[in-house]
Amino acid sequence: MAEFPALPLFTDAYLGDTTHLTTFEHGAYLLLLIVSWRTPGCRLPDDDVLLARYARTPLGKWRKLRPILSPFFKISEGHWHQPRLQDEFQLLQSRKTQQSEAGKASAKAKALKRQHRGSTPVASPLQRDGNETPTPTPTPTSVSKDTGAGAPSDDPLKTLFDAGIELLTGTGTPEKQARSQIGKWRKMIGEAETLAAIVAARDANLSQPKEWIEARVNKIMGGRAGDEDEERAISRATAERYRRMGLAGSGPKGER
Structure with a gap:
C-alpha cells in the first residue's frame, strides 16, 4: 500500500x-505519475522495459512515447523524478513527522496531567515498637523541583526540563538561566502547559523561543485572570438581580 494513498x-x-498530449499520451503520463507516487522515494527507475510496463504499453510504442513524456520529468542518477510531485510528497x-511529534508531546502532556491529579501524599508507616525505626524517605528539595535536577530519566519532569534546556541553550540562553526560567513557567501555568509551549516553540523553529514562550505564558495567565473576573462579575450581577427582586437573602453564598 502507498504511504500516501x-x-x-x-x-x-x-x-x-x-x-499537446493525445488521449493515449495522457493515460500513459498519468499512469507514470501514479506509479511514481506509490514508489518509495517518489521516483521511477530509468529502465525502458519497466517504464513501458508502468505505462501499460508495448516496448516499441514506449520508445516513441519516451521523448514526449520525458520532458515532464527530471532524469538523474538512474531515476525519473517529477519535481512538482516530489515537492508534494516531501510536504x-x-x-506526517510533525503530527507524530505533536502526538507524542500531547501524550506526554496528558501523562503529566494524570500524574498531577493522581498524586496523593502517602502516610509513613507507624512504628511497631519503640525499637523499630521507619525507613527514612528522601524529601525532594525546592531546587530539584524548580530546576528538574536529580529527576529520574523516565520522569515527566525531567522530560520537561530536558526539552526546555535543549531549546533555550540552543538559542543562546545559559543553562542555569534556562533551568530557572523553565521552573518559573512551571509554577505559573503547570507542567503540562509548559511542555506544550516548549514543544510548539521547538517545532516552529523560532529564533527567539524564550520570548515567544514568555508571551504564551502571560496570555494563559491573562486568560485565567479574565475567567476569574468574569465569574465575580456574574456573581455580583446575580446578587443585584435578587436585591432588586426583594430576595436579597436568596442570593448566592457570599453575596447575602
Whole structure:
C-alpha cells in the first residue's frame, strides 16, 4: 500500500502543461505519475522495459512515447523524478513527522496531567515498637523541583526540563538561566502547559523561543485572570438581580 494513498492532482496546472498530449499520451503520463507516487522515494527507475510496463504499453510504442513524456520529468542518477510531485510528497512526509511529534508531546502532556491529579501524599508507616525505626524517605528539595535536577530519566519532569534546556541553550540562553526560567513557567501555568509551549516553540523553529514562550505564558495567565473576573462579575450581577427582586437573602453564598 502507498504511504500516501491519495495522489494530489492540480487540474489547472496539469491541463495547462499537457495541452499537446493525445488521449493515449495522457493515460500513459498519468499512469507514470501514479506509479511514481506509490514508489518509495517518489521516483521511477530509468529502465525502458519497466517504464513501458508502468505505462501499460508495448516496448516499441514506449520508445516513441519516451521523448514526449520525458520532458515532464527530471532524469538523474538512474531515476525519473517529477519535481512538482516530489515537492508534494516531501510536504506530506514533513506534515506526517510533525503530527507524530505533536502526538507524542500531547501524550506526554496528558501523562503529566494524570500524574498531577493522581498524586496523593502517602502516610509513613507507624512504628511497631519503640525499637523499630521507619525507613527514612528522601524529601525532594525546592531546587530539584524548580530546576528538574536529580529527576529520574523516565520522569515527566525531567522530560520537561530536558526539552526546555535543549531549546533555550540552543538559542543562546545559559543553562542555569534556562533551568530557572523553565521552573518559573512551571509554577505559573503547570507542567503540562509548559511542555506544550516548549514543544510548539521547538517545532516552529523560532529564533527567539524564550520570548515567544514568555508571551504564551502571560496570555494563559491573562486568560485565567479574565475567567476569574468574569465569574465575580456574574456573581455580583446575580446578587443585584435578587436585591432588586426583594430576595436579597436568596442570593448566592457570599453575596447575602
